[in-house]
Amino acid sequence: MYSSNNSPRKEIINEDNEVTFPQYTLFDITIDSGLKDDEGNELPRPFTKNQMRKWLKKVKWENRKAEKRKAEKERAKERRRKAREANIDLGPNRKALKKMKLEKQKKSISIVIDLSFDHLMMEKDRFKVIKQILRCYSINRRSATPIHFHISSFGDRSKTDMSRHNGYENWDINFHEESYLDVFPKDKIVYLTSESENVIEQFEDNTAYIIGGLVDHNQHKGLCHKKAVEHGIRHGQLPLDKYINMKTRKVLTIDHVFEIVLRVCEGMPWQDALLKVLPMRKGAHICDDVSGSNSSIDTLDTTCINEVTK
Numbered sequence: 001m002y003s004s005n006n007s008p009r010k011e012i013i014n015e016d017n018e019v020t021f022p023q024y025t026l027f028d029i030t031i032d033s034g035l036k037d038d039e040g041n042e043l044p045r046p047f048t049k050n051q052m053r054k055w056l057k058k059v060k061w062e063n064r065k066a067e068k069r070k071a072e073k074e075r076a077k078e079r080r081r082k083a084r085e086a087n088i089d090l091g092p093n094r095k096a097l098k099k100m101k102l103e104k105q106k107k108s109i110s111i112v113i114d115l116s117f118d119h120l121m122m123e124k125d126r127f128k129v130i131k132q133i134l135r136c137y138s139i140n141r142r143s144a145t146p147i148h149f150h151i152s153s154f155g156d157r158s159k160t161d162m163s164r165h166n167g168y169e170n171w172d173i174n175f176h177e178e179s180y181l182d183v184f185p186k187d188k189i190v191y192l193t194s195e196s197e198n199v200i201e202q203f204e205d206n207t208a209y210i211i212g213g214l215v216d217h218n219q220h221k222g223l224c225h226k227k228a229v230e231h232g233i234r235h236g237q238l239p240l241d242k243y244i245n246m247k248t249r250k251v252l253t254i255d256h257v258f259e260i261v262l263r264v265c266e267g268m269p270w271q272d273a274l275l276k277v278l279p280m281r282k283g284a285h286i287c288d289d290v291s292g293s294n295s296s297i298d299t300l301d302t303t304c305i306n307e308v309t310k
């Protein structure tokens, strides 16, 4: 209790009528006053009004967040209860997913998200990249045939951005501080880029497919293609034109590219995978020349990439 109800600078009078200085902490930060008590212990500096205001704002925000989380948990519980009653399968729960992780056989291809573009993005866009990575992680975990998932050029900035998600170090993702060039043999790397003149038909075993970890609103058009050419590695685009017509441009988000690769590796025909993953607003619809024909990957050219550039 404060001796005055609105000035945080005042001392505290406890129940035994003893006067003490308050131990203010801003969560884990204690502000030192430079003063010492009788035993030589550092006394904390009371907050200024401004600091107190900020602290209260933060506490209120944290409380609101906790309430929202609690409400969301309740809603999820209710959804699950209703689904059970209606005999609807909501897929595996967390416990089952963990067990599945140990039992599932992974595909031999790897997907790498290249995080070497941090310096080109504002915080807001870097967070979008992380959010998309979370989605990739989540769909890969739920897949019956997950693919090896890597992150390369995982530097200090990415670590800080990622650390907002507790326990990410324990996720089933291989984090590499170094470039993908130092992790995989050069001839086993294919950079995925919509600007490539090579069209991917099938994914090769034991090959690492790189997705640029970049949200750039088309500001750095062709950057990943340029990078692949400069490094002398193979590159390829997804066969969008072959299977679907799209209203919008063909540059997809990281998680959409990831999911398309995952679904095709699971055995889904290209066209189905593209239509399943691409959102309605992209206006994806079936190409006249392939609709009705069997578009399964089995019937396609078996070369991984046409006119591969070395």
Ligand SMILES: C[S@@+](CC[C@H](N)C(=O)[O-])C[C@H]1O[C@@H](n2cnc3c(N)ncnc32)[C@H](O)[C@@H]1O
Pocket: 191, 192, 193, 194, 210, 211, 212, 213, 214, 215, 216, 218, 219, 220, 221, 222, 223, 224, 225, 236, 237, 238, 240, 250, 251, 252, 253, 254, 257
């Ligand atoms: C939002 S895009 C980044 C666009 C960026 N301007 C660039 O130079 O690639 C994110 C990543 O998804 C992959 N990607 C997007 N559309 C693709 C497509 N149609 N085919 C293959 N990869 C694609 C690329 O790896 C790309 O770097």
